Structure formats: structure tokens, C-alpha cells
Amino acid sequence: MATEITALPKLFIGIDIHKKSWSVHIRSDISDHKSFTVPADPAVVYDYVDRNFHGYAVSLTYEAGCCGFSAARYFMQLGWEVTVVNAADVPTSNKQYYQKTDTLDCRNLSRQLALGELKAIFIPTEAEDELKSLLRHRAAVTRQLRAAKTHIKSYLLYQGIKTPEEHDNVNWTKAFISWLKSIEWNAITGKVCLESKLRLYEFVYGEYLGLANELRSYCRKHHKKDYYLLKSIPGVGGYLASALLAELGDIRRFSNEASFASYIGLVPMMRNSGSTENVFGVTPRCKSLLRSYIIEAAWVALRLDPQMQAYYRTHIGKNPKSIVVKIARKLLNRILSVIKTEKPYQINYQKPTVMA
Numbered sequence: 001m002a003t004e005i006t007a008l009p010k011l012f013i014g015i016d017i018h019k020k021s022w023s024v025h026i027r028s029d030i031s032d033h034k035s036f037t038v039p040a041d042p043a044v045v046y047d048y049v050d051r052n053f054h055g056y057a058v059s060l061t062y063e064a065g066c067c068g069f070s071a072a073r074y075f076m077q078l079g080w081e082v083t084v085v086n087a088a089d090v091p092t093s094n095k096q097y098y099q100k101t102d103t104l105d106c107r108n109l110s111r112q113l114a115l116g117e118l119k120a121i122f123i124p125t126e127a128e129d130e131l132k133s134l135l136r137h138r139a140a141v142t143r144q145l146r147a148a149k150t151h152i153k154s155y156l157l158y159q160g161i162k163t164p165e166e167h168d169n170v171n172w173t174k175a176f177i178s179w180l181k182s183i184e185w186n187a188i189t190g191k192v193c194l195e196s197k198l199r200l201y202e203f204v205y206g207e208y209l210g211l212a213n214e215l216r217s218y219c220r221k222h223h224k225k226d227y228y229l230l231k232s233i234p235g236v237g238g239y240l241a242s243a244l245l246a247e248l249g250d251i252r253r254f255s256n257e258a259s260f261a262s263y264i265g266l267v268p269m270m271r272n273s274g275s276t277e278n279v280f281g282v283t284p285r286c287k288s289l290l291r292s293y294i295i296e297a298a299w300v301a302l303r304l305d306p307q308m309q310a311y312y313r314t315h316i317g318k319n320p321k322s323i324v325v326k327i328a329r330k331l332l333n334r335i336l337s338v339i340k341t342e343k344p345y346q347i348n349y350q351k352p353t354v355m356a
Contacts, residue, residue, distance in 0.1 A: 011049065011056040014109030016102045017067050023102035025110040028056070032110075035103050040067075042074040061113045063087040063105075064121060072123050083113060083120040088285075091117050128249040131218065135246035138211040139289050145208050148201040152180070155197060159190065177202075215242045225342070226251070232344035233334050234308070235301030240293050244335065247290045251339045260336045265291045266329045282325060298328035305347055 010029040015022050022040055026033040026049075038044045049058060060075050061083040072082045091112055096104060112118050124132065149172065156163060161183065167176040180198060185191040219227045219242040230241035244251070254260040261267050265286020270279045282291075302308050308327055315323045338345050 008055065008057040009053075010114075011053050011058045012110050012114040013045070013049070013058065013060040014106040014111070014113060015045070015060065015062040015071075016106040016109070017062050017065060017071065018102070019067070023106045025103070025106040026053075027110050027114060028053075029114070032107075035107055037102075042071045046075075046078060057081075059083070059113055061085060061109050061118055063090065063109070069123050069129060073126065076123070082123065083118050084123055085109075085118050086121055089119055122249065122253065124249050127222075128246075131215075131246045132249075134211065134215055134218075135243055136289065138208070138215060141204060141207050141211060145201070145204045148197070148204050152194070152197050152201060155194065212239055215239070215246065218242075219245050226339060229338045229342065229344055230335060232346075233301075233331070233338060234304035234345075234347060235297040235299075235331060236335070237297075237300075240297050243290060243293055247287060251336065254336060257333050257336055261329055261332050263287065264294065264332060266294065266325065266332055294328045294331060295324065298324050298331050301331055302327060307348060 012027050012029075014025045018040065020040055022038050022045070023035065024038055024045060025035040038048070049056070058075075058078075059081040062071065062085075064084050064086060069084060072084050075082045090109065092108065096108065109118075153163070164179065167173070167179060177198070180194065183191075183194065185194075216238045223245045226245060227238075227241050230236050230244060231238060236244075248263075251260075254263065258267075262283075265283055265288070267283050268279045269281060269283040270277060272278075298308075302312055302324070308330070311327065311330065312323055315326070334345055
């Protein structure tokens with residue numbers, strides 16, 4: 001009786017991606033094939049596989065890095081199964097700590113993919129990726145704005161010019177800018193230096209405001225429903241709602257509150273051995289930008305929401321920063337809930353019970 005093939009042969013490809021070249025290792029479901037280096041072009045990998053392994057079911061993996069997800073989206077369009085992994089989550093042996101090369105790395109990726117040991121990270125669409133890039137660029141501009149302010153105040157301090165008390169704070173008003181421009185200098189060079197610093201500050205400040213407006217405008221237009229659902233939560237303003245949508249993409253993909261909090265990084269770092277358990281604050285594995293935004297929003301929610309205030313009072317006496325982290329975790333639960341249920345959040349004002 002003739003043997004009938006009921007399943008496609010499988011191919012597992014591990015790639016160590018760099019800017020100018022890729023190290024590739026290919027193995028089938030039977031044995032290793034070969035390792036080789038190709039130019040940094042996904043079409044080259046496809047052409048090789050199509051020539052030598054036509055008809056195979058292809059699975060491919062690489063580590064997330066500076067080259068982003070464009071290669072993953074290219075291979076997914078071919079119908080390949082693509083897994084992008086966090087480099088810190090790839091299982092390695094102690095030997096690989098002492099012997100590390102691109103060839104060994106891609107070979108290990110291919111082997112772990114075949115064994116099913118790799119945990120994939122979320123691959124955003126092009127639109128989601130570009131929105132996230134806009135958010136992160138705005139965060140970079142925020143740091144540049146902070147640096148521009150520091151340079152101006154440091155220059156005044158160096159030259160022995162005292163800032164008036166009404167202007168000596170983090171909020172730069174138009175009156176403060178006017179005062180800076182009115183400073184009299186002994187030499188023209190001092191004035192030129194300050195004017196240059198002020199022009200740089202004003203340019204960066206304009207970008208700072210404009211990028212935030214563009215971010216909110218895009219989310220109101222393309223993610224209107226989720227944007228206003230998020231804004232219904234006390235502590236979540238227009239910018240944070242936009243940041244959540246930009247950094248997370250489709251929030252509905254999180255199956256439960258624990259996985260959502262773990263992704264953001266609002267879970268404890270702990271060591272448990274036998275009867276001993278030590279907790280060392282929150283985990284360093286996080287979406288650092290988004291986690292800082294959530295912590296700031298928790299302070300705002302504490303001022304606006306009676307339930308958060310009641311929760312805070314039950315923990316009075318503890319470290320306030322630790323309590324706010326707990327409030328931030330509750331805020332995350334609300335964020336996931338309003339998106340999942342598609343119902344705006346409503347503040348529950350509970351009237352105090354009157355004792356007879």
C-alpha cells in the first residue's frame with residue numbers, strides 16, 4: 001500500500017539580526033541543515049528557502065532589537081509562522097556565556113524554536129508601530145526640553161545672576177521668559193549665548209506641545225471609542241489615554257489583569273525559597289515610560305476618586321510611595337476593565353452610613 005503524506009515537512013529558522021548582515025541557521029524537523037550569513041534583506045532569506053525547501057511549513061524567529069518588526073511583518077505576509085522574542089528570555093546554557101558568536105546564537109534560536117521553548121512578544125502592525133514611535137519621540141523631546149531648561153538655569157548660576165523668587169520654580173511662564181530676555185550683560189557675547197539657549201528652548205518647547213497635540217488628535221480620530229473609554233477613568237487624561245493606545249496597541253489581547261500588570265511592570269520582584277520569601281519592590285522588567293505615566297496618574301486618581309482615597313486611608317502609616325504603587329495597580333485593573341467591557345467608568349460615591 002502506498003504511503004500518503006498527511007503533514008508538511010517543517011523548517012525552523014533562527015536569525016541573529018544586525019544592521020548590515022544576518023546570521024541564519026536552518027534546521028528541518030529531521031536534522032540541522034546549515035548556518036550562513038546573508039545581507040540584511042528578508043527577500044534573500046525567502047529566495048533561499050523557496051529554492052531549497054519549497055513546500056515546507058516554515059517557522060522563523062529572531063530577537064527583538066534596534067531593527068524593529070519590519071522583517072517579522074515581511075515573513076508573516078508570506079504565510080510563515082514568526083516568533084519575535086525578548087533576548088533575555090532565550091534559554092541558554094552556561095557554555096554559551098563563555099562562547100558567544102552570531103552563528104551560535106542563531107543556531108540556539110533555531111533549536112529552541114523547534115523545541116517550542118520560545119515565548120513570543122507582540123508584533124504590532126505598521127500603523128501601531130508608527131504611533132508608538134511618535135509617543136517615544138515625544139518622550140525624547142521632553143528630556144531635551146528638560147535639558148534646555150537646565151542649561152539656561154546653569155548658565156545664570158555660573159554668571160552669578162539670581163533668579164527672582166516668583167520665577168524660581170519648574171513652571172516657566174511668559175513673564176519669566178520676558179525677564180530672561182531683559183537681562184543686561186556687560187559684553188555682547190553673554191547676551192548672544194543666552195539668546196541662543198532661549199531660541200533652542202522655544203523650538204523644543206514648540207515641538208513638545210505640537211507632538212502631544214498630534215498624538216491626541218490621531219487617537220481621537222482612529223481610536224475614538226477606546227480613547228474616550230480610557231478618559232472616563234479618574235486620573236487618565238487625554239495624553240495618558242493616547243500613550244496607552246500607542247504603547248500597548250490592542251489592549252483587548254490581554255486575557256487577565258495579572259498578565260496586563262506583568263506586561264506594564266507593576267508586579268513585585270520576589271525570591272521564594274522554602275519558608276523564606278523576600279520582596280524587593282516592583283520588577284525591573286517593565287515598560288518604563290508607561291509605568292512612570294501610570295504612577296503619576298495614580299497620584300491624580302487619589303485626589304479625584306473617593307474609592308482610591310478610602311483605599312489609601314486603610315494603608316496609612318506605610319510608605320506613601322508603596323501605597324501609590326498599589327493604587328497604580330488598581331488603576332491598571334480599571335483600564336483593562338473599561339476596554340474589555342466597553343463601558344465608561346463611573347465613580348461610585350458611597351454615602352457614609354448613619355448609625356441609629
